[in-house]
Amino acid sequence: MALRGNLRDFTITQLLNLINLARKTGTLIVEGPNETAEIAFREGKLAYAKIGQEENGLAMILHRSKQLSANQYEVVLQRAESMTDKELGLTLINAGYISQEDILANLQQYFTDIIRRLFTWVEGFFRFENDILPQEDRINIRLDLENLIIEGSRQLRELEQLQDEIPTLEMALKFTERPGANLQSVNLSVEEWRVVSFIDPKNTMKQIANAAKLNELEIRRIVFGLLQAGLVELVRAEGAPAPKPVRMFPTEDREEQKTLVNRLIGRIRSM
């Protein structure tokens, strides 16, 4: 079924978050006003990207990043006309032109730049196709999305949106136990690290903001990025004054309460 919508309503960052959490495999197609981007993922990691008609063969990517001079690029184009990217990559490595790491690093740079361009799109239809995988003959990478998610979240500036996401600063933060959420591999700013260092179910976000000398907008923005990247979650602060005692039941007696719930269950089952 459909994972589709408009970027106006659901941002690229949120999509990356979703793909990351669900470890999705497939291709995200985004139709912007001027061009269409296709971003492929494997098990929640970035594998491949292309945008519009932009030439994205390996030779061109290496040329653009100055790994191949204009001359070399010409030569490669002539000799390697019928080669796939994978074959060309191997040839270049074997000829000692470039290492495998450098090839992957250049592809990573190119693909992530495409995603950074998408961050600036305010409008565009997206859909996620489970069945479309990156072309076999292209070189794929495997890049964790957390850093891109945090980067994208930093661009969400409007206080109003952030207030929707984090309505109260009286909640505390805790690290998620989601397997694979790895703080070590994430590039955090100094301020973000400062917040991270105060994360503890005992500290409310308000206290963290005070301790880290951040205003409400700043703390919300940082927490939002960490939330989006799936690194932390909101919890009720330990030791905070219990929220005013809620009277859920018309009786104080535990057993009567259970009986009451069971009566409700029986009634609804029989409906």
Place this chain on the structure above:
Amino acid sequence: MQTVKMVVTGPFSAGKTELIRSVSEIDVVSTERKLTDKAERTVKEATTVAMDFGRITVDEDLVLYLFGTPGQKRFDFMWEILSEGMLGFIVVVDSTRPETFREARSILETFRAYAPTPYVVAANKQDLEDAWEVEDVRNALRLDPKIKILPCVASDRDTVKTILLELLYSILEEMESGG
């Protein structure tokens, strides 16, 4: 006579009234009023601006009331009043409208802050082709893995029954664990 209540909340047009209507034994009493707000009017001609009110009689001395809250921000002062004394709450989201997920998250966090009451999420309108899958909605709402999210078609009484039951099971579990 004892009464208990559950609150049904969620963004505008998510299907709260429809959900309550499916299981209520009385006509859902709702103060519907034509909205003049243009953007909202295109979504739906009339919407609940006060609240919905449904009833399920269990036996001669127990009644369950279902309250539907207006999801719109400008009514959030009512949430605190409504959340007082509820057994639990149901957050209804329209699975076909990702533009409403942020508001749903916001409503969720707000309710969570008022009361540590059990809740479940209804991923509504699963009968429509554009509906997001339940697990995608779960991730979009950043739900804790422990929180139940269930497929729902608000006009289909059986799916609504399941949602009420799952909420009641969660309430029982919480009681057993001494919560």
